[in-house]
Amino acid sequence: MSTARTTSAPRKEDYNVSDFDILIYELSIMTVIAFVSLFIFLPKLYLLWILTVVIWLIPVCKAHAYLSAKNSYEELKLRQEKDFWYSLDGWAFERELSKLYRRLGCKTTLTKGSGDGGVDIILKHMNKVAFIQCKAYKKSAGPAPIRELYGVMKSEGVSYGIVACLRGFSSGAVEFAAKNNIKLLDVNDIIKMSEYALAKA
Numbered sequence: 001m002s003t004a005r006t007t008s009a010p011r012k013e014d015y016n017v018s019d020f021d022i023l024i025y026e027l028s029i030m031t032v033i034a035f036v037s038l039f040i041f042l043p044k045l046y047l048l049w050i051l052t053v054v055i056w057l058i059p060v061c062k063a064h065a066y067l068s069a070k071n072s073y074e075e076l077k078l079r080q081e082k083d084f085w086y087s088l089d090g091w092a093f094e095r096e097l098s099k100l101y102r103r104l105g106c107k108t109t110l111t112k113g114s115g116d117g118g119v120d121i122i123l124k125h126m127n128k129v130a131f132i133q134c135k136a137y138k139k140s141a142g143p144a145p146i147r148e149l150y151g152v153m154k155s156e157g158v159s160y161g162i163v164a165c166l167r168g169f170s171s172g173a174v175e176f177a178a179k180n181n182i183k184l185l186d187v188n189d190i191i192k193m194s195e196y197a198l199a200k201a
Contacts (some may be wrong), residue, residue, distance in 0.1 A: 076103075076198040085166050085187050093136040094120045097164055097190070101132075103197040117155075118148040123162070130160040141165040143172045150180050164190065 078084050079100070088096060098108040098121050106125040121132035133149045135141050141163070149161050163169075163177065164185040177184050185193075 073198065076194055079194040080191050080198070082187050082191065085190060088136055090134065090136045093164075093166070094134045097121065097132070097134055100190070100193055100197060104193065104200070117152040118145065119152055128160065129158055130162055131156070131158050132162040132164065135163065135165040137165055137167050140168040140170050141173055142170045143176045146173050146177050146180075146182055146184075150176075150182060153180075153182075166190070 079096070085093070085096075094110060098110050101108050101121070101123055106123050108124075109122040111119055111122065118133050119131045120134045123130040123132055131149060131153055133145055135145055145165075146163050146169075149163055153159070153161050159181060161180075161182040162185060163173075163182060166187040168186040169177070169184050174184060176182075
């Protein structure tokens with residue numbers, strides 16, 4: 001007579017398995033599934049992400065280009081008004097004139113102000129160097145600043161100079177500048193330069 005063998009549910013003790021071992025096993029299975037899923041789907045998601053970014057960048061780049069051009073145009077239009085230039089102090093005048101020359105394709109360097117020997121901007125264009133002195137006077141400039149710049153030009157071996165004074169120059173200043181290769185700029189000359197820069201923009 002045979003005796004029927006009864007089976008019982010397996011116990012963790014029979015397999016020497018702890019709760020921690022089961023947790024590690026389940027985490028391992030989930031990790032494998034995650035990696036397989038990433039391997040299968042990530043390339044597609046990656047391409048979709050790139051496409052989304054490209055589609056998003058097109059209008060952003062167009063808007064940025066438009067706003068940059070618009071701001072540049074408005075800045076140049078503002079700089080065609082005498083009141084704008086007359087409102088500047090000495091340092092601001094130097095910065096704005098330097099910026100204007102850069103818009104016209106020149107390289108400029110602003111000096112530090114003190115101990116500059118009368119040179120406010122060093123201009124370079126087509127392998128030529130010029131010294132620029134800026135005067136935001138409330139009246140026309142006499143010969144003194146032109147003579148000062150000429151002295152620095154001679155000592156530094158620079159053959160071309162520019163003096164900018166918004167209110168113009170006395171006849172003595174004009175005469176001395178004409179004899180020594182120094183160009184004079186008043187507010188009308190600067191506005192013409194701004195108009196030319198706007199036409200090039």
